[in-house]
Amino acid sequence: MSQLLILPVILPAALAGFIILFARNALAVQRAISGFGTLALLALAITLIQAPTQSYFLGNWPAPFGIALTLDGLSALMLLLTASLALIVLIHSIATGWDAQGRHFHALFLFQLMGLNGAFLTADAFNLFVFFEVLLIASYGLMVHGGGQARIRAGVQYVAFNLLGSTLFLFALATIYSTMGTLNMADLAQKLPLVGADDTGLIRVAAVLLMLVFAIKAALVPLQFWLPGTYANAPGPVAALFAVMTKVGAYALIRFGTLVFPGDLPALGGLLAGLLYPAALATIAVGAIGTLAAGALPRQIAFAAIGSMGTLLLAVSAFTPEAVSATLYYLIHSTLATAALFLIADLARTRRDGLTAALYMAAAIAMAGMPPLSGFVGKLLVLDALRSDPLAWTFILLASLLTMIGLARQGSDLFWKAPNTEAPAQSKAGVLLCLAALVALTLAAGPITGWLGQTAAALDAPEAYIAANRLGVAE
Amino acid sequence: MSLALIAALPFLGALTPALTQRFGRGIATATVALFSAAALLLILQHVPAIMAGQTITTQINWLPTLGLNANFRLDGLALLFALLILGIGLLIQIYARFYLDTSEPYARFLTYLMLFQGAMLGIVLSDNILLLLVFWEMTSLSSFLLIGFWSHLPKARQGARMALATTGAGGLAMIAGLLMLGHVAGGYDLSTILGERAAIQASPLYVPALLLILLGAFTKSAQFPFHYWLPHAMAAPTPVSAYLHSATMVKAGLFLLARLWPVLAGTPEWFWIVTSAGLITMSFAAGVALFKDDLKAILAYSTVSHLGLITFLLGLGTKAAATAAVFHILCHATFKAALFMLAGIVDHATHTRDIRALGGLRRAMPISFALASIATLSMAGIPPLNGFLSKEMMLEEAAHTAPWVIPVLATFAALLSVAYALRFLVYTFLGQAPAYAHAPHDPGAGLWLPPAILAALVVAIGLAPMAMAGWLVDAAASATTGEAVHAHIALWHGLQPPALWMSLAAVGGALVVLGLYPALRAAWDGAHKPDAKAMFDAGMGWLTKTATALTQGLHNGSLSRGFAVGLCSFLALGLYAYLSAPTLPGTRALTQISFAPVVAFGLLMTAALAATALHRKRLLALLLTGIVGLILSASFAYLSAPDLALTQITVEVVTIALMLLALNFLPKTTPRKTAGFRKLRDGGLAVAVGTGVAALAYTLMTREAMFPPISAFHLAQSLPGAGGHNAVNTIIVDFRGYDTYGEIIVLGIAALLIFALTESLLGTRWAVQPDHAAGDEGDAHPVMLQTATRLILPMAMLVGVYLFLRGHNEPGGGFVAGLVFAIGLVLQYIASGQDWAAARRRIPYHAMIGAGVLVASATGIGSFLAGRPFLTSNFTHGHLPPLKDFELATAALFDLGVFLCVLGAVMLALDALARLAKPQEGR
């Protein structure tokens, strides 16, 4: 049996353990270990993205009795995205010396990656909760990295709001377990259609509560309150890494919305899509208006990130293979674009020279969904997938406009009105790598969307995922 | 492939200035010019084929699932525009080389210019309309950079943003319009779309698509009421104005109208919207131009007016009108680009562009005067120049169009056009020369040669229209209309009514207008005019202010509001989900309850309520919370969950210790902040949510699961499969050991986090000396306490080891054991202080956490050796006389990892907080 599936989780965990045990005062060693771990995760992700759908049974216990991991296209994609972003963020953190601003950056960073990877791989709802905890606590640690009053204050908001989500997650899981008697997602997918029509109330409660949990993570309106302060006050590279944190919520929504609670499940009757749709529209509006209102650059990017989550979830709410495929493309794009902007904002804090301005412009173009970068392609894909929905079009296009105006004003104020070339130049390697990834995403849009189309089709018909879990079959 | 290469050449050229700037401006210019010239040559190479009526296409798949492909197309219309873009582009490059000051970032300028050129060329060469959109928005973006080139000037920044907002908004509308169009036509390639006229015009989406596309075209081509951005874009350096705002970018909207003319034109909607927009723009802008004093402003409004003229012609929907439109595009580009360059020359020579401060330059600048005369008279439509020809064609078409207001307005606009053109020429070059600060003189050839070439074209096309431009106009008009066009353009058709009469009337009228100018000017200056910029700024200001108010009102950083909204949504949506579907009643019978548990329950409730009510007195609230924990532990014991009870007891102790440490840093009472109404609201919400949770728990506990729960398997397999009697422990370390693996890491991270936080707070105002006002009576380290705790430590450890070892079969395990150890150590801290304890600590707590994670990981990985998945357990029974048979399980090793992690985490957190509580050195 291939052990590859578990490595994205235990490799960073063990490396972090190693750092704490042997290298907690040796920054150079920490950097080397972190770098090695991130590269290894990238290599693993590249290997896994070519692998067929498969499961891994922890402790050799058959599903649904033990915990199973299941790798499919979506999981592999998220692993790859996480690893790529991690590499970018790590390069930036090391190059700009952010990692030396407080204690335990690298251990927390690796634990964060472990949490993300674990969440993307698991096929067990409770285990998802566990990894939500891992990534929450690690991200909290990274968020307050370096200290400072504003940051710690914002950190309290972040952790408090997300603990509210964790509590709700537990309620939802309790509801699921005590009605369905199982927590394995494939098992749930098989059993839920068998629930009698006269006893669906609690299933619906569980579904809605779970969706709310994921909505908190995804910063869906009206549960977005934690995001602006958090992202704006987090250290630059950490905010960039957080670009993938909201995507965890989106991932979970897609996973549960396609596998466990698909639109054609009689017990739900389109309940989730019906709730998701108006919330996504509101999210787009809040994000775009916030981006226009601006203020400081990091806060503005945070709102732009909210807006892009709205667009993403609007596409998700359609739950058609076409829309999911568009969503996934947009998800990759939005993660990288947000990250790029946060890294640039970090550079622009001190030095605002011509090159930084050019990088800002490129990232802002991507974020606002202007050509020629992937934002435009993503936006076209989403619009095309929602082509019978003029309301969605209006929201998306108007949001694009407001975002563009907001970012243009910010850019002209920051780089044209108040340029600053006094401060020493900082390494732009991370930013350049991130933008290169965006360019690659744009140029290779054809093959990528082709692959995403297959992935979305597999999500729409999750037989392979369920089969991989070999439910009830002992080895 | 060649077309894609042509489209790519300017972009490649845009990369070169960064590399070539060190060799000087001449080399840098020559290099980019080389790219433009190469593109031009490659285009020209296709001319014979185009003349033969062919359309050249290349196709590269980019995003076939969406229909966004890099498909290019070169036909007559594209040829006309490509020649303008590249030809005038070359002249602009030369002009700019001599125009811009040496102190300016010239390489950046060239890069922006080439980016723009590439985008513009891309628009006209695109076969795929989605690709066209890509280039379309890129022209908006690159022109944003060019307009804002002098970024230190507020006018430049504002102009750039205004242009971007307007044309960008139009572009977004166009995205929607073109997507609809492609959807109706069944494809996004022009080759597909142009053949679907009937289907498109019959579709219900025709009108929305048309409106959205027109919005895009009108904003780009500065048609009323979107004209306002163009005059403000004049903040750009003059070469930019000459290129973007006369010859190319503003023509992109017209290009699109012409490009889609075969499928969109010919309907009443098209006719009325497009012609009226064109006519209004044409006459209105010509009028404004008459009263402007800045040379570039006059030219800007003149451009708007001429763009209106072309729009009007395209709106008419006839073949002849379209031909006239195409011809005028060519003519206007030649004379207007020349005029902009000349305005720049005058500006350079006299350091002013205000027409009132100019005059009499004909002697000082004879070359400029000659060139300006040619271009201006062409703009006025005076024979034998090319402007005359195209204006005649326009008037001819207008004359044949009902209702009568159309020819009248067209004549009126022509009249104004003559008037402002003459004013431009006369006031600048004729009359008396004012006292110039520096004697003006003609510039070097580098500046006058580019407009001279254009002026030569103006004359040549005017004198020999068929030879010079006939072929191009035919090709372009054929491509526009989709039918073969053979235009007959001649300088002199004889005394042909009505166009000639209208033209004469225009000239005559213009002279009258100029004669009356002072009176008209006084009226104009006295009139109240809506200022487009002020309106735009006010609109933007309002939008931004509203957005800011909304955003700050919504995200004011209040945690309690976020919580309130969140809890309300949980409650509302949960209730909705529950009530909108049936639920069967529970089947489990309620258990009996006796006296003591009722008392305990009452105690629990009272303590919880009291803690809520008295939460402002923090120490008391903590004490009450302790009671809650105590009763909770007892309930676990009572309800036969000894594992939980053990854990809860130890957790409580550790929690209270940590909380007391944290209280060091807090005021002893919480300030009263909440007002009466909010208290009521929050209290109501809390009660509602609590009730909801209780109801959910009650509902769940009184029901059986619908499917056999997996716990049956755990109970059955605990001993045979996992080798332990205690199913709780086997679940924790084996069945769901992976969850535990995650959770111990959570604990470890939390401790690291507390450590890092306190570390960053050391030496800040948070790390104040603990508040001893509460009391510093008694001994800091009482001997009795010290002695007792020394005795308790080994006892606690023994209990811990015992709990750990038997964990697999009886209540206990690594988690509880770790906590019991920690309690023993905490006591030492309390009794003897942090310094004492730290001095006697051999193993750093960090190391314990790290070792715990590593031990747990290694145990899990150990099963790889047997080819089993992570955390597969193995167990055997050992005999070691005189002991009883005992069990050796890998799970116990994993449990050791848990133990280490828990112990390390608790102690690290405690130690970190204790360190922070110590009086700081130097304070």
Next chain:
Amino acid sequence: MLTYALTFAIACFALALILNLWRLATAPTMPDRILTVDTMVINIIALIVLYGAKAQSAVSFDAALLLAMTGFVSTVAFCKFLLRGGIIE
């Protein structure tokens, strides 16, 4: 007979808990309250053991033992806090 004795004893300790609560509400000073809670721990230990005896199950005795061993730690911590303003110096 033993059953009655156990029931009686349980009732007594339950009553003691109620009295604890009364004392907690009326205690004049913080140290009194801390003592009350300490007494409560003792009463709970008794209740756990008595219930174990009544149910003829020793499974929860460990909990009672552990409570006995660690319950006082909180009391000590509270007292230290009251006396010195901080529990670890």
